[in-house]
Amino acid sequence: MQYKIKNGAVYYDGEMVLENIDIEINEGEKIAIVGRNGCGKTTLLKAIMGEVELEEGTGEEDFRVTRVGAFDVSYLRQMPFENESTPMEEEVRKVFSHLIEMEAQMQTLVAKMEEGSDERAIASFTALNEKYIALGGMTYKKEYKTMIRRFGFTEADEQKPLSDFSGGQRTKIAFIKMLLTKPDILLLDEPTNHLDIETVEWLEGYLKNYKSTLVIVSHDRMFLDRIVNKVYEIEWGETKCYKGNYADFEKQKKDNYEKQLRDYERQQAEIARLNRLIERFRYKATKAKMVQSKIKLLEHMKIIYAPDRADTKTYRAKLQPKMPSSRIVLDTNALEIGYEEPLATVDLHLERGQRLGIIGGNGIGKSTFLKTLMGKVPPLSGRYQFGYNTDIAYFDQQLAQLSGDKTIFDIFSEAYPKLNDTEVRSALGAFQFTGEEVFRTASTLSGGEKVRLTLCKILHSKPNVLILDEPTNHMDIVGKQTLEDILLDYEGTLIFVSHDRYFVGKIADRLLVFEKGSARYVDDTYAIYEEKRQAALAAAEAEEAERPKESTKTPKKVRHESTQKMLDKRRKRVERLEGFMEECERQIAELSARLEDPEVYSDYQKLGEIQSEIDGVKEKQETYEEEWTTLMLEIEELEAEA
Numbered sequence: 001m002q003y004k005i006k007n008g009a010v011y012y013d014g015e016m017v018l019e020n021i022d023i024e025i026n027e028g029e030k031i032a033i034v035g036r037n038g039c040g041k042t043t044l045l046k047a048i049m050g051e052v053e054l055e056e057g058t059g060e061e062d063f064r065v066t067r068v069g070a071f072d073v074s075y076l077r078q079m080p081f082e083n084e085s086t087p088m089e090e091e092v093r094k095v096f097s098h099l100i101e102m103e104a105q106m107q108t109l110v111a112k113m114e115e116g117s118d119e120r121a122i123a124s125f126t127a128l129n130e131k132y133i134a135l136g137g138m139t140y141k142k143e144y145k146t147m148i149r150r151f152g153f154t155e156a157d158e159q160k161p162l163s164d165f166s167g168g169q170r171t172k173i174a175f176i177k178m179l180l181t182k183p184d185i186l187l188l189d190e191p192t193n194h195l196d197i198e199t200v201e202w203l204e205g206y207l208k209n210y211k212s213t214l215v216i217v218s219h220d221r222m223f224l225d226r227i228v229n230k231v232y233e234i235e236w237g238e239t240k241c242y243k244g245n246y247a248d249f250e251k252q253k254k255d256n257y258e259k260q261l262r263d264y265e266r267q268q269a270e271i272a273r274l275n276r277l278i279e280r281f282r283y284k285a286t287k288a289k290m291v292q293s294k295i296k297l298l299e300h301m302k303i304i305y306a307p308d309r310a311d312t313k314t315y316r317a318k319l320q321p322k323m324p325s326s327r328i329v330l331d332t333n334a335l336e337i338g339y340e341e342p343l344a345t346v347d348l349h350l351e352r353g354q355r356l357g358i359i360g361g362n363g364i365g366k367s368t369f370l371k372t373l374m375g376k377v378p379p380l381s382g383r384y385q386f387g388y389n390t391d392i393a394y395f396d397q398q399l400a401q402l403s404g405d406k407t408i409f410d411i412f413s414e415a416y417p418k419l420n421d422t423e424v425r426s427a428l429g430a431f432q433f434t435g436e437e438v439f440r441t442a443s444t445l446s447g448g449e450k451v452r453l454t455l456c457k458i459l460h461s462k463p464n465v466l467i468l469d470e471p472t473n474h475m476d477i478v479g480k481q482t483l484e485d486i487l488l489d490y491e492g493t494l495i496f497v498s499h500d501r502y503f504v505g506k507i508a509d510r511l512l513v514f515e516k517g518s519a520r521y522v523d524d525t526y527a528i529y530e531e532k533r534q535a536a537l538a539a540a541e542a543e544e545a546e547r548p549k550e551s552t553k554t555p556k557k558v559r560h561e562s563t564q565k566m567l568d569k570r571r572k573r574v575e576r577l578e579g580f581m582e583e584c585e586r587q588i589a590e591l592s593a594r595l596e597d598p599e600v601y602s603d604y605q606k607l608g609e610i611q612s613e614i615d616g617v618k619e620k621q622e623t624y625e626e627e628w629t630t631l632m633l634e635i636e637e638l639e640a641e642a
Contacts, residue, residue, distance in 0.1 A: 001027040001184060001213070002068040003048065009057035010043055017043055019237035020057040025185060030207070030214045032224045032246060035234035037448050037476040041217045044234065045187045048215065049075045071184035076175055076191070081162050088165070088173060089158035092148065095180040096140050102132045113576070119620070122580070126623055147176050150202045151195075152362060168194050179206070185213045192220045193473075196361040197499055219477050221246050222502040236308060260307040267304045274298055314482045315431040315452055321464035321492040325352050326387035329465060329493045330373070334382035337365055337372045342380050344369070344519040348512065352387075352464075355487070355494040357508025357526065364514050366497045367396070370469050373495075386465070393463035395454060395471055402442040402450045409438040415457045431456040447474035459486075468496040472503055501526065567638045570631050577628045584621035588614055 008021035018040045025031060025048075033041050046052040056063035081091060093100065106128055112121040136143070148158065151172045162170065175191065192200045204226050207214060218224055224231075224246035231242045231249040242249040274294050281287035330350040336342045343365035350356055358366050371377040373384060374394050386392070402411065413424050428438050431452045445453065451474050458466075466487075472480050484506050487494060498504050504511075505526040513520045513529070522529050591614045599606075 001071045002066070003071070003073075003185065004064075004066040004068075005047070005054065006066070007057040007059035007061045007063045008047065008054040008065070009063075010040065010047055010052055011055060016237065018047075018057075018234070018239075020059045021047070021054070021239050022059070022241070023048075023232055023239055024241075025213060025215060027184075027213060028211070029230055030210075030228045031216065032228040032231045032249075033215065033217045033234065034219075034224070034231060034246070034249070034477065036478060037446070037474075039234045040237070041234060042189055044239075045075060045189055045215065045217060048185075048187060049073055073185040073187065074178050074181060074183035075187040076171075076178055076189060081170075084163040085161045087159045087161060088153065089148070091162060091173065092144050092176055092180070095177050096144070099132065099135060099137050099140055102128060102135075102137065106132065119580070123620070123623075126627070144176070144180055147179065150199055151176055152199060182210075182212055185215065186210070188214065188216045188218075190218055191216065192218060192223055192499075194362075195499065197359055197501060198361055200499065200501070219475065219480065220500060220502070221477060221480075222500075222505075257307050260304070264304045264306045267301070271298065271301070312478055313432070314478050315456070316482070317430055317456075317459050317486055319459050319486050319490050319492075320462065322391065322462040323389065323464060324491075325390045325464040325493065327352050328387040329354070329390060330384065330386055330495070332382065332384040335372070335384050336380040336382050337368050337377070338380050339368075339377070342517075344514060344517060345382065346384075346512070346519045348521055350493060350495070352493055353491060355507055355509045356496070356512055357504040357510070358495070358497040358512045358514065359499070359504060359526075360514025360519075361516070364516055365519065366514050367469055369512075369514075369519070370394070370396070370467055370495070370497060373467065390465050391461075391463045392465045392467060393458040393461050394467045394469075395458055396469035397473060402445065402453065404443060405441050407439045407441055408433050408445075408453060411442060411453065412457060412460075416460065427456060427460055428453075448476070448479065451475060452479075455483075464492040466490070466492060466494050466496070468494070468498075470497055470499070472498060472500050501530075505530075567635060570635050570638070574628060574631050574635070577624050577631070580624045581621055581628070584617050584624065587617045588621075591617070 003025040005021050005023050008018070009016060010018040010021075021044065023044070033044060035041055043052055047054050054063075054065060106125060109121050109125040109128070112118050113125065132138075153169075153172075157165075162173070165173065171194075178186070191203065195203065200220070200223060204223060207216075207227050214227070216224065216228065226245070228245050229243070231244070231246060232239050233242065233249065233253070242252045244252070274297060278291055278294050278298075281291050328349070329352055330348065332346050332348045335346045335348075337344055337346060346369060348356075358369065360366055368377055372379050373386075374392075406414075408428060409424060412428055413419070416424070416427075419427070425434075425438060428434070433453070433456075442450070451471070455471070471483060475483065480500070480503060484503065487507050494507070496507070508526055511522040511524065511526060511529055513522055524532070591610055594610055
């Protein structure tokens, strides 16, 4: 299987979005597509799906799209479901409709076999059962149940109608269905958005072992590092391929740039040297031959061009507190947070300059804790206290949901009325709002632009305590790297919630880990915490493997009755099989006797026909014997249990 685009381009309203697409997708590859926000990553996925028309690009080669082999492509998007009243589990099970239909057919065949000896039913059941097992019939229920749980749905959620779920939850349901479908090429656009760390880690493991081809658009660097083996970067409208994961891509890109720059500078120096020689000896007859050789050397020289600068345009800020806070910044004592019901109890002591990363699942208290600290949600019990001289700035996604007709300039000016127009423009310019852009209205801004404007407002206040709730949402990788640099240089105290493990690992020097019903303070970086957690999980698994298997907790009487029913069913089937095998023996003996008939053994055609019948009966007999052997082993195990 192979899919290839050579020298493709995409236009929107006459404007070129992608000008030179060269991409090759081979069976089993795990490919990342990376680049700045707005560079055309999602457009490329749609082009692969055939939803966007491709035209000839600006490259030297002829434009072509090549498909080798038959394959299907799936692309995750939020789409309406056929019937909103369908329970969630039933909607997910639609993926396995072919297996469910086979189960119904096998039940019908079993009923026929139990009525009496029906050889056609037995043969049909055997063939259908083999196909059912090969297609994953024995494991599909466990697979979809596991996936439903991993994506944060409960057993009660399974029976809820689709109409009861939020937009984000419905996207997760569509994602589950698509993963279970296992298409030949799976296209994923920001699959880790709105997933907590635990779910992202599980998805990583699932996709790492995924047998088909993956094409992933993502800004999650750790996710890409652990899954992909090829990276396509879109920059300045062109695609460029790199082998390896995201870290390999970054290194190769840097190395390629530095090498090309060195080669370019070396060649420019050589060209300048040759030109000096030519000018110096051009009019000397004794040097004419040498001059001509240098001119020819220049004419035949393959020119090395200066490397394109990487698209690293980003916002910039130097963030330092206007004044230092007291040594103790935050102290909580048995602080119970939540709404009607408590979510967690937090005991925490934070000092000046420390950087606290808050991690954990969705909906278990992380954002509620920040809102409690900011006085937006009252504590259920306990206390919290900020230290003396703390100047707090707070960012959350709701604050970044700007809308309406106010301009960027007005929104910032209202926050800082003492600044003149030049100072306002200077502050906004540092966050990439320049020229006439400052007069765009809030309603026209993208998610990333709204985050940038909100960060510009809060960072300009120069606080000594920063409280951030998912600050990297809607940011591309360059934007995340810029924020990381700003926060690493920041001398104030930082408290932040994030699901981006790379970001947490780079910034936090301690953690507050929310688990269901509790919040645990960890005086370690994320890397050390993760190492200890994985070691503990491995130790627990090893201990579980070594522990003698405990008997089932089912009451002995019920267990005995259940075992007895299974034994009776298998013994009954064994009796039938023995009858079938005896019948086969009788048929083989009868047919073999016919071979001895003088009228037959002299007729080669009849001999062939009878031998074919014998072979058919023997094949049937072998099938019965295999099933008989399997059942006898099962009966031995059940008798041991009983």
